[in-house]
Amino acid sequence: MGSQPRLIEVRKNVLKQNDVTARALREQFRAAGVFVVSLVSSPGSGKTMFLEKTLTLLRKNHRVAALVGDLATENDAVRLARSQAPVKQITTGTLCHLEAAMVQNALQGWDLNELDFLFIENVGNLVCPSSYDLGEKLRLVLISVTEGEDKPLKYPTIFNSADVAVVTKMDLAEAVEFDWQSAYGNIQAVRPGMLVFKLSAKSGEGMDDYLDFLKQRLNESRMAEVIN
């Protein structure tokens, strides 16, 4: 027997396939001038309500659409359709997260040039979505006041994969004795400098600041396009 184990260097990203697809999507979004925002959160954080409000309010002056990932049901898409914006469901079955290829498939038949904003709602899960780039420009991580202030400390990875944090259900803050300073401090501990919005999709409190921010980011990215 003469076979000796030998080490050969490979250096390949395990999620290369996803990264390649995500990069292609990002380029497609850039060329079409659509600003793409993805949402990650635990189940029950109020993501769908938040997105419904976002779509309804933005629709007044912008062209918006959404893709919604869900394990099994189409309930979210039905709820979001009330905003009158185009909404497509991505049923992931047993898969706990969205992947770039699923986004790519779901977008078939949509003319991205006709959009200002595209929202991608990930499956409710604070673990798995963190590893998968979807080609989005901005990733929002949502936590609701009912989940407790220490959520960021339990899921530092997802906070590090996101760009902006949104604290939702602020209308319930008093009832559940939510400690904003503590929650904000925990977000800053795991992601120093992270921009945080606090709002209530239900009462509308804080929605304007957040929507102004999105519009500003859309304008900035279009300005950058013109300059380039």
Place this chain on the structure above:
Amino acid sequence: MTANEQEIMHELSIAMSIVELAQEESERRGVQVSAVHLKLGELSGVVKEALLGSFEMACEDTPLEGARLVIEELPVLIFCATCQAQRPISSVQLFCCAECGTPSGDVVQGKELEVVALEIEEWDRSLV
């Protein structure tokens, strides 16, 4: 589905990607893979123990059956503006320079999920 089951699902799909990648390399180079060396960042979103178990499952009925997964865990490193250097952090719950305490979100290491090497047994090329 519980959060725990979801995590295992997640690691299984990652493990299958690793096996696929190793299999491609082994076929391309005409070699038998006996181990896969992986760099796993602390912020990769993947749990080492779950991945090891999933890897064994993913190897079943493939040319990689019986291969080992050797994981090198990479801690988070940030760039510290005060030290002007790469530094470890206090903990993943506290992204501050472990040396001087300056907060930093400038992660320079810790998101890796990368196959770095394959341990191989070469096939006898005279038989090919």
